[in-house]
Amino acid sequence: xxxxxxxxxxxxxxxxxxxxxxxxxxxxxxxxxxxxxxxxxxxxxxxxxxxxxxxxxxxxxxxxxxxxxxxxxxxxxxxxxxxxxxxxxxxxxxxxxxxxxxxxxxxxxxxxxxxxxxxxxxxxxxxxxxxxxxxxxxxxxxxxxxxxxxxxxxxxxxxxxxxxxxxxxxxxxxxxxxxxxxxxxxxxxxxxxxxxxxxxxxxxxxxxxxxxxxxxxxxxxxxxxxxxxxxxxxxxxxxxxxxxxxxxxxxxxxxxxxxxxxxxxxxxxxxxxxxxxxxxxxxxxxxxxxxxxxxxxxxxxxxxxxxxxxxxxxxxxxxxxxxxxxxxxxxxxxxxxxxxxxxxxxxxxxxxxxxxxxxxxxxxxxxxxxxxxxxxxxxxxxxxxxxxxxxxxxxxxxxxxxxxxxxxxxxxxxxxxxxxxxxxxxxxxxxxxxxxxxxxxxxxxxxxxxxxxxxxxxxxxxxxxxxxxxxxxxxxxxxxxxxxxxxxxxxxxxxxxxxxxxxxxxxxxxxxxxxxxxxxxxxxxxxxxxxxxxxxxxxxxxxxxxxxxxxxxxxxxxxxxxxxxxxxxxxxxxxxxxxxxxxxxxxxxxxxxxxxxxxxxxxxxxxxxxxxxxxxxxxxxxxxxxxxxxxxxxxxxxxxxxxxxxxxxxxxxxxxxxxxxxxxxxxxxxxxxxxxxxxxxxxxxxxxxxxxxxxxxxxxxxxxxxxxxxxxxxxxxxxxxxxxxxxxxxxxxxxxxxxxxxxxxxxxxxxxxxxxxxxxxxxxxxxxxxxxxxxxxxxx
Amino acid sequence: xxxxxxxxxxxxxxxxxxxxxxxxxxxxxxxxxxxxxxxxxxxxxxxxxxxxxx
Numbered sequence: 001x002x003x004x005x006x007x008x009x010x011x012x013x014x015x016x017x018x019x020x021x022x023x024x025x026x027x028x029x030x031x032x033x034x035x036x037x038x039x040x041x042x043x044x045x046x047x048x049x050x051x052x053x054x055x056x057x058x059x060x061x062x063x064x065x066x067x068x069x070x071x072x073x074x075x076x077x078x079x080x081x082x083x084x085x086x087x088x089x090x091x092x093x094x095x096x097x098x099x100x101x102x103x104x105x106x107x108x109x110x111x112x113x114x115x116x117x118x119x120x121x122x123x124x125x126x127x128x129x130x131x132x133x134x135x136x137x138x139x140x141x142x143x144x145x146x147x148x149x150x151x152x153x154x155x156x157x158x159x160x161x162x163x164x165x166x167x168x169x170x171x172x173x174x175x176x177x178x179x180x181x182x183x184x185x186x187x188x189x190x191x192x193x194x195x196x197x198x199x200x201x202x203x204x205x206x207x208x209x210x211x212x213x214x215x216x217x218x219x220x221x222x223x224x225x226x227x228x229x230x231x232x233x234x235x236x237x238x239x240x241x242x243x244x245x246x247x248x249x250x251x252x253x254x255x256x257x258x259x260x261x262x263x264x265x266x267x268x269x270x271x272x273x274x275x276x277x278x279x280x281x282x283x284x285x286x287x288x289x290x291x292x293x294x295x296x297x298x299x300x301x302x303x304x305x306x307x308x309x310x311x312x313x314x315x316x317x318x319x320x321x322x323x324x325x326x327x328x329x330x331x332x333x334x335x336x337x338x339x340x341x342x343x344x345x346x347x348x349x350x351x352x353x354x355x356x357x358x359x360x361x362x363x364x365x366x367x368x369x370x371x372x373x374x375x376x377x378x379x380x381x382x383x384x385x386x387x388x389x390x391x392x393x394x395x396x397x398x399x400x401x402x403x404x405x406x407x408x409x410x411x412x413x414x415x416x417x418x419x420x421x422x423x424x425x426x427x428x429x430x431x432x433x434x435x436x437x438x439x440x441x442x443x444x445x446x447x448x449x450x451x452x453x454x455x456x457x458x459x460x461x462x463x464x465x466x467x468x469x470x471x472x473x474x475x476x477x478x479x480x481x482x483x484x485x486x487x488x489x490x491x492x493x494x495x496x497x498x499x500x501x502x503x504x505x506x507x508x509x510x511x512x513x514x515x516x517x518x519x520x521x522x523x524x525x526x527x528x529x530x531x532x533x534x535x536x537x538x539x540x541x542x543x544x545x546x547x548x549x550x551x552x553x554x555x556x557x558x559x560x561x562x563x564x565x566x567x568x569x570x571x572x573x574x575x576x577x578x579x580x581x582x583x584x585x586x587x588x589x590x591x592x593x594x595x596x597x598x599x600x601x602x603x604x605x606x607x608x609x610x611x612x613x614x615x616x617x618x619x620x621x622x623x624x625x626x627x628x629x630x631x632x633x634x635x636x637x638x639x640x641x642x643x644x645x646x647x648x649x650x651x652x653x654x655x656x657x658x659x660x661x662x663x664x665x666x667x668x669x670x671x672x673x674x675x676x677x678x679x680x681x682x683x684x685x686x687x688x689x690x691x692x693x694x695x696x697x698x699x700x701x702x703x704x705x706x707x708x709x710x711x712x713x714x715x716x717x718x719x720x721x722x723x724x725x726x727x728x729x730x731x732x733x734x735x736x737x738x739x740x741x742x743x744x745x746x747x748x749x750x751x752x753x754x755x756x757x758x759x760x761x762x763x764x765x766x767x768x769x770x771x772x773x774x775x776x777x778x779x780x
Numbered sequence: 781x782x783x784x785x786x787x788x789x790x791x792x793x794x795x796x797x798x799x800x801x802x803x804x805x806x807x808x809x810x811x812x813x814x815x816x817x818x819x820x821x822x823x824x825x826x827x828x829x830x831x832x833x834x
Contacts, residue, residue: 010830027832070833106833128834171834197834242834254811260831268830282832338831402812405802423799430798440796453817460817670816 005306006315007062010268011055011069012281015043015087016078017273021108022145025176027204028074033284033291040273042079047275048087050297052094058302059099066100071125072270077111081119088123104128104171108142109157110150117166127161128171129154131193132178133186140178158193172197172239179213179220183227191238199242199258200225204285207344207361222368229373247373250333252381253673253732261366262335263677265315269305271297277305280314286343286356313356314339318680322357329729332676334366378733383672386737389618392664393444395671396638400443403452404473410459419470421491425477428488438484442476445502446622447574449637471495472502472574478520479504482527489521492529498573499529505554506571507540553585558595563602564617568595570625578634578642583625594625598643601652609657609709616660619667631655633663638670654710661706665699674698674735675728683724686717694730701725705742712749719746 017039019026028036059067069091071084079087088103095101105120109129120127132138135151142150161170172195175186190198202221205211213220229244246257256262259280270278275297283291293308305311313320321336328334336342337360346354360366384391408415408423415423429435442448455469471493478490479501492499497510499518507529509518518531525544542552556568568591569575576582586594606613621639626632629644630652641659643652668674675694682691685700692700701721708715725731726739803809828834 010828012830012833068828070828070830072833102828104828104833174832174834199831199834201831257827257829258831259829264829266829280830399812399816401797401799401802402804402809403816405799406804406809406813408799409804427798427800436796449816456813456817671812673815 005303005312006265006267007064008058008267008269008302008306009064009067011051011067012072012268012270013043013051013069013087014039014073014270014272014281015071015076015083016074017041018078019073019075019108020078020110020144021075021142021150023141023143025141025178025203027282027285031204031285032209032287033289035272035284035289035292036074042083043087043273044275045086047271047273047297048090050275051271052090054297054302055091056094056098059095061303064099066102067095068102068104071103071105073107075108075111076105077107077116081115084116084125085119085123088119088125092123102126106130106174107157108150108154110153112157112160114160117160117169120169121166124169126169126171128174129158129161130174130176131158131190132175133181134189137178137181137186137189140181141176155193158195162194170196172199174199174201176201176203177221177224178203179224183224184231187228187231187235191232191235195239197240197242200228202260202338202341202362202365204282204338204340205361206286206341207358209285210361218364219368221362221365222372225365225369226372226376229376233376244373247333247370248377248381250676251370251374251377251733253676253734256333256335260338261333263317263321263332264335265317266311266339267315269302269311277302279308279310280339282338282340285340287345290340290343318677322359324359328359329727329731330367330370332729333370334360334363336360337362337366374733378737381733382737383668383734385668385671386734386741389615392667392671393619393638396449396667397440397444399671400448400452400637401440403449403456404443407452407456407459410456411465415465416467416470418474418491418493419465422470422474422477425481425488425490426473429477429480429484429486432484432486432488434484435480435486439477439480441483442480442503444621444637444639446636446638446640447502447569447572447577448476450574450577450635467493468495468573475499475501478527482520482522485522485525487522489519491517492520493517500571500573501527502572503555503567505542505552507542508551508553509540548588556591558598558623560595560599562606563595563599564620566620567622568625569622575624575636577636578624578626578629578632580626580628580632580642580644582642583627583644586625591625594643594645597649597652598623600649601656604649604653605656605710608653609706612657612660612706612709615664616656619664620660631659633659633666638663638667654707657710658703658707661703662699665702668738672734673732674738675730675732677730681729683728686720686724694725694728697721697728698725698735702738702742705746708746708749715746715749719743 017036018041024030055067071087092101103123103125105125106128131154132142138151139149144150160166173190175190175198177200203211217223232241242258246261250256250262256264259266268280270281272278277293277295277297277300278291279293281291293305293310295305318326321331325331325336339356341360341362342356342358344354344358385395411419426439429439451469451472455465458466474492478492481488481490482504494509495515496512497508497514499507499509516531518529521528526542526546528539528541530539540551546552548554553571555571558566558568570583570585619639620641624640624642626642626644628646630647632642634640634642641656641663647655675698678695679693681694683694683697684691685697701718704714705718708718722739722743726736
């Protein structure tokens with residue numbers, strides 16, 4: 001069994017092993033394992049002390065910022081206020097200064113009183129309560145041994161918990177499903193209590209002891225839960241429902257939120273009243289001793305339990321589920337279901353399939369539930385960036401600003417004096433009329449993303465902010481102030497004699513190796529750069545429309561119809577993020593020749609694929625001249641493409657289209673989750689023999705589909721690849737929406753077999769109208 | 781050096797927060813950052829996953 005040991009973060013502490021109710025669906029007393037009969041009723045002082053010490057030891061060893069302890073049973077309130085106080089004190093004391101303690105208790109509620117709640121308020125123990133819905137539903141199972149209802153007492157407990165003085169302790173309600181109950185009545189009863197959270201539990205079952213299905217339907221539980229989902233949606237989702245939130249999260253590429261769904265590694269351990277350490281206690285439903293590890297808090301560390309094979313197998317993600325599940329496209333959302341529900345007795349060779357290496361006994365229900373939620377929500381949860389280039393640009397503007405703000409927060413005052421002054425001045429720029437737009441315009445430069453991500457990676461690795469990053473932020477603020485024509489002096493720094501103002505140009509203040517500070521002040525539509533202590537009259541003055549000269553190198557603007565207006569950025573020190581090296585500053589003739597060739601290529605593109613050309617025109621802002629190759633997407637933010645000297649106009653037009661498709665897919669993937677767990681599975685593309693990751697399959701397919709609009713020969717294998725993507729486990733709801741959009745793009749295009757890939761192109765000539773974008777930043 | 785004619789249209793729906801007021805510590809912000817940095821998706825905030833309790 002491989003993979004790193006996953007430390008425990010969640011500890012289920014059994015403080016009392018008996019219960020005052022006699023629910024006939026309880027896994028502790030009514031299922032296969034009967035070990036409760038041999039446990040002490042109440043946890044001993046020694047077990048409490050040892051447990052607290054083990055938790056502190058584990059938190060220290062693994063530098064855990066926090067641990068969650070859930071006081072559980074039986075019925076934990078039966079331990080009494082004095083014993084619970086002792087537990088809280090011991091845990092709080094042992095973990096003080098080591099890790100934050102998140103204390104919870106889960107109770108049937110029937111004994112909950114102000115005496116307990118005052119104690120919980122003192123130690124901030126939050127309270128979850130079991131309730132199976134309306135009275136009829138709850139009383140189906142949750143009764144006293146003499147048959148009396150628990151429902152009125154539970155409602156009284158919830159009412160008490162909702163008093164102003166205790167409300168902050170309320171965790172919510174836990175409801176076990178019984179498909180004989182009315183799902184709408186159950187939902188409405190729970191929602192009517194205004195809980196902060198609800199979760200639904202499938203009753204514990206195994207292949208040996210399958211769930212009750214009154215009408216024989218293999219999806220009875222999914223149908224019941226989807227009825228609840230519909231009611232919940234119809235009522236405006238009045239409270240979070242953990243099971244639904246988990247499915248919605250995993251469908252979108254996020255993590256699972258409960259051990260009963262998803263592939264997240266288990267990080268919980270159970271401590272019984274006698275100090276024995278057990279695996280998750282729902283295993284008691286499988287067979288006698290299923291949860292046992294043979295360890296206890298007196299003799300064993302928690303690391304020993306974490307290394308137990310029974311624990312490890314639930315920490316392995318995909319490798320921890322059976323073969324059938326591993327190949328299932330839903331496994332990312334269901335995770336094979338709760339481990340307990342996979343159990344079947346017997347084993348090889350006479351009874352293959354014994355143990356836990358099976359799909360869940362709720363497999364059909366889980367599949368129907370996940371598909372049902374996906375069908376109901378996919379359209380509504382789709383990222384707007386998938387539908388509209390302008391929305392994609394807006395999402396990236398938001399992302400860039402978030403990256404900058406997070407970097408500033410992470411630096412926490414340690415970014416240096418230049419960073420701090422730039423941050424203050426950025427706020428001043430934002431506060432001025434036109435300033436916010438100007439700052440956003442400079443931040444929208446695709447190279448901004450590059451230095452921000454580098455700086456954040458440094459910060460995450462504990463490295464100090466690199467000087468060029470602080471200098472770039474200052475230059476960014478200065479460029480924004482100039483663009484907005486604000487009367488605002490901005491301190492900057494230069495190196496190698498150059499001060500590059502992104503999107504504008506480079507001020508030459510010295511030669512190679514020269515470094516220093518200066519102040520940029522906007523003036524008359526241009527700017528002044530003054531070095532501290534410089535004699536009056538020696539400042540560099542750059543006029544509006546200043547041509548290239550010994551002190552000023554403007555960023556060239558490509559204006560050659562039918563190509564869109566773009567920066568030809570051969571100056572920016574952060575531009576070199578392509579597979580081929582960025583070209584040095586081009587001579588005027590070379591720049592003109594590249595612009596001409598680009599315009600010719602664009603003309604071909606606009607003629608052959610007017611829709612793609614129009615979209616590219618809406619989003620591209622910056623061409624980076626490269627020293628080799630044709631066209632490349634690079635690793636900048638959206639809006640940049642690299643263009644090399646190779647290839648004729650036709651080759652460049654195809655190269656631009658391919659690069660644009662790759663850049664767009666990258667841009668989409670930066671603002672929405674198109675897939676998750678990339679690299680977990682391998683795929684064979686229809687056009688190659690190599691096995692590739694999902695991300696590569698998607699990238700190649702997306703590019704080929706785009707090229708296929710230009711030349712249908714590229715579409716060979718694309719429909720098959722789209723089918724593979726759609727049925728892969730990695731793809732998210734947004735990934736599927738992208739597949740649908742690609743299908744629509746290529747629909748109606750002739751069969752690749754009838755249109756070979758090397759067919760001649762249509763002659764260029766017609767220039768389609770390219771609509772202006774509402775979101776594109778124009779740098780001219 | 782032309783600096784005019786360069787302003788993008790205002791964001792269509794969302795009100796623009798200043799840099800200082802930008803959400804930097806929420807789970808949503810963490811998810812945005814992780815996605816852009818190519819980090820694997822993980823539980824960005826501590827949650828209890830034990831199914832038999834909240």
